[in-house]
Amino acid sequence: MHQVIVWDFPTRAFHWLLVMALIFQYVSGDILDDAMQWHFYVGYFTLGLLVFRVVWGVVGHTYSRFTYFVCSPKTVFNYLQGQDTREYLTHNPVGALSTIALLTLFLTQAVSGLFISDDIFYEGPWHSAASDAMIDTANFLHGQMYILLMSIALIHVLAVLFYQFKKKQPLVQSMVHGKKPSVKAGHKPKPLNLLFALMVVALSAGALYLIVEVLPPPVEDSFYDY
Template identity: 40%
Template sequence: MNHTVRIWDLPTRLFHWALAVCIPGLVITANVGGDAMAWHFRLGYCVLALMLFRLVWGFAGGRWSRFSSFACSPTRVVRYLKGQNGEGADVGHSPLGALAVFALLGALITQVGTGLFSDDEIAASGPLTRWVSSAVVELSTRYHTDYGQYLVLGLVGLHLLAIAFYAFWRQQTLVRPMVGGDKTLPSPAQPSRDDAASRAGAAAVLAMCATVVWWISGLGA
């Protein structure tokens, strides 16, 4: 008997799809340059707010959105690769999936963080460049424009390959649960909280994160 369980709460799903829109937008605006850089900054601030929100929601969100549910210790990863899946290994993020999430979050935080200290020496500069040395600005700019963006794109590519692998080889869709929130499981599992109160709390957290980012953006004025 299969069981339908709410795995991804609405705030986590909205975060995921907002990020999926922002990342291509950042890549496009960075390569177009010129007036598009204004949108590059706006999208970058959006991603920064989303990252701050996800860090908080990793401790306050639904059961399977919390970092404590990301079972990705070396032992769990090795067992997963050997096919020795423990109970609940595929309910939320698998051990490999959890590692991928941490890697992508870390790469995105580093990317938007270095963007705050970057300067293209033409017309665009991050709001925090005035607060650090020229050496820090140069290092941040080099990472942000060269290594960082390719690291993010590579991790996004791996994410898409993983979705395809699960769809075609394991006959599991990872997209549908991230759209509707529910997952069909062979055995019962604790659902994530996803009620009006938790959603209101998420909205308050996002508002606070957006306020922090707005304050940061004004430091370069």
């Protein structure tokens, strides 16, 4: 059994930061009464994380690319039927499907949050530019997709625990140190280009700044207009 570096540091950092962001958003949105401003801030941070992951999934390290682990519905079906016994270094077909579903739902939450308002003090940067119909749609998505997101996230956690303890696959440890055991030798992806990774981080941060601060129209504050 060989130890193979599968999850590069940027992917692992993204994963755990997204986990912490999800927990914070749940607490600030559903439990605390006076944390809505921080709920918006962490929502923007989450959007930045997602921008990074999408870009990294296209141009990033070998095993982090979507083309490496995303598979066809037929492959997922065969895996569920027990007909696919291949070794998967990264996500198995069901795990890949879960990952894409979670990323899609996270993006839905983050983007819809740009258009919503708490109807009291805080609103997303694009709220004033949106039509009433768009705002209603964003509010609906932000509320209803959140339930679906939390449900799939819970299923994802339960699946990880199943593979961790029942099938003895150290998935949690792998997402900490990046290594997974493999029965095959010769899995040697190219070394991580740290400078390139930092460039992708900077690009993602710049894109987030444009989306949240530069491109939205200025908010007209009529409170002090007499």
